[in-house]
Amino acid sequence: EPEGWRGRVIFCSCFYLLTGVSASTWGRFATIYYNGKGLSPMEIGIIEGCMPLVKATFQPLWGVIADILKAKKAIWMATKLLNSAVLSLLAFPALASGFVTIMVISMGVQAFVCDGVFDAYALDIAEEVGKERGKQVWTRMRMWLSVTWGLGSMAMGYINDEFGFEWNFLLYAFFSVSSVLVVWLKVPERSTQEREQAELGVSPDFQALLGTLVTPYVLLFLVELIIFGMGIGCVERLLFIYLQNDLEAGAALCGQCVVMNVIIELPIFWYSTKIIKSVGRGWCIAIAQVCYFVRVWG
Numbered sequence: 001e002p003e004g005w006r007g008r009v010i011f012c013s014c015f016y017l018l019t020g021v022s023a024s025t026w027g028r029f030a031t032i033y034y035n036g037k038g039l040s041p042m043e044i045g046i047i048e049g050c051m052p053l054v055k056a057t058f059q060p061l062w063g064v065i066a067d068i069l070k071a072k073k074a075i076w077m078a079t080k081l082l083n084s085a086v087l088s089l090l091a092f093p094a095l096a097s098g099f100v101t102i103m104v105i106s107m108g109v110q111a112f113v114c115d116g117v118f119d120a121y122a123l124d125i126a127e128e129v130g131k132e133r134g135k136q137v138w139t140r141m142r143m144w145l146s147v148t149w150g151l152g153s154m155a156m157g158y159i160n161d162e163f164g165f166e167w168n169f170l171l172y173a174f175f176s177v178s179s180v181l182v183v184w185l186k187v188p189e190r191s192t193q194e195r196e197q198a199e200l201g202v203s204p205d206f207q208a209l210l211g212t213l214v215t216p217y218v219l220l221f222l223v224e225l226i227i228f229g230m231g232i233g234c235v236e237r238l239l240f241i242y243l244q245n246d247l248e249a250g251a252a253l254c255g256q257c258v259v260m261n262v263i264i265e266l267p268i269f270w271y272s273t274k275i276i277k278s279v280g281r282g283w284c285i286a287i288a289q290v291c292y293f294v295r296v297w298g
């Protein structure tokens with residue numbers, strides 16, 4: 001193991017813990033906010049459908065800009081602060097007063113998402129001990145995001161019921177700024193792998209990337225992800241509407257549902273490498289799709 005490697009892994013795991021708490025303050029609670037604003041399920045569905053399109057458009061662009069400028073850290077911090085600033089506009093009734101303005105602000109939030117930059121940094125650190133072991137280390141680092149995502153969602157459910165939605169915006173801003181400060185103070189401008197590539201004069205090959213994206217195997221995989229995402233969206237984005245409108249559940253019960261979801265995820269994260277080797281990637285995706293089908297219709 002490289003010197004200080006375990007410390008860097010622990011730092012990334014702790015950062016994912018912080019990221020999970022931050023995400024839990026908004027995340028699925030966005031539908032509760034939209035519902036509270038009097039938007040219809042159709043309007044909420046339009047907003048939730050448009051946001052991933054905006055994210056899919058802008059996130060790769062931020063990644064390309066970060067690679068060209070060799071400024072992953074700066075791009076991540078800038079987008080994180082802008083993301084929080086735009087989201088905070090929803091806290092002002094005068095600005096978020098109707099479907100159109102809420103949709104525009106919500107789409108603006110997704111335009112400033114660049115989470116893949118830190119994931120790339122963490123993956124570089126994980127792979128300092130080799131690609132095979134690195135995959136396992138990275139999934140276990142990401143597992144901690146799931147832990148605080150679940151616990152944070154449960155806590156936010158109770159806070160939302162007791163004190164109102166204003167606390168969601170305040171806590172989201174607080175944890176976002178905290179994340180930026182941590183990255184600014186603790187994360188180096190470049191990972192070890194990036195420094196080695198810079199010394200060798202290696203630069204991003206975007207032509208090779210585009211060539212890979214248009215291969216039949218990758219295109220088929222992307223189409224499969226789109227179909228998979230459509231199924232996930234039925235649960236991820238509309239579950240809380242069903243709970244609140246049809247079952248008259250409070251935000252606390254919504255948060256508890258996320259915890260139950262996370263409990264199932266944790267062993268999968270921990271044993272992901274063994275599961276993939278035993279079952280195979282294709283069967284893992286197929287089983288996940290079947291599980292989502294059961295979850296939607298259940």
